[in-house]
Amino acid sequence: RGIFRVLGLMKVDMVNYTIQSFRPYLQEHSIQYEQAKFQELLDKQPSLLDYTTKWLTKAATDITTPCPSSPESPSSSRSVACSLPNGAGNNSEPPSPTMVLYQGYLNLLLWDPENEEFPETLLMDRTRLQEMAFQLHQLTVLASVLLVARSFSGEILFSSSEFVDRLKCITKALTEEFISRPEETMLSVSEQVSQEIHQGLKDMGLTTLSSENTASLLGQLQNITKKENCIRSIV
Structure with a gap:
């Protein structure tokens, strides 16, 4: 029995040595092999990458399209090129492949879940990209809520890191179902944030919000559900 065990270990060592020898x-040759096999498959099915081609074409178009001059333009229409200094995205030169790829991935983070024309080359990563898109969406809503809350509560209250952290935790917990139930979610968020601001101002001995300001706060928070909301476009 001991001899067979040693022979088994020797076989494993031999396999490992063979793999290490062939690794270089x-x-x-692995890249050339994969490219050749992929080309064979593409020759048999010319339409195999139609969605990928469409995705990259749109990304290139987004980059070459002049950046919107209005800051209130929806964030979904922005491109990577618009964030470059000196208006680098508005020149007449064709975009580089790297820029197109960056813009393509940005578009995937803003992808409509009901759009089935997902790039074929990224189908294996679709779930992971959807999770990243959800996190981005949640961060956008969270930042929008904090901006609105700060504009009503004042700088003194928001200088308290404890208050801001509590507001972040509450908002993040309540916005878990924002995509499926946006109106109901923001109704809960607006009411809870309003209560937190009222209590925070009261604890600091500051003047609490009037009924008119409270109503305005609730309305602005609930309007965050709209994609064209000016606060969300800033974020």
């Missing part, structure tokens, strides 16, 4: 060769 495999690394050198």
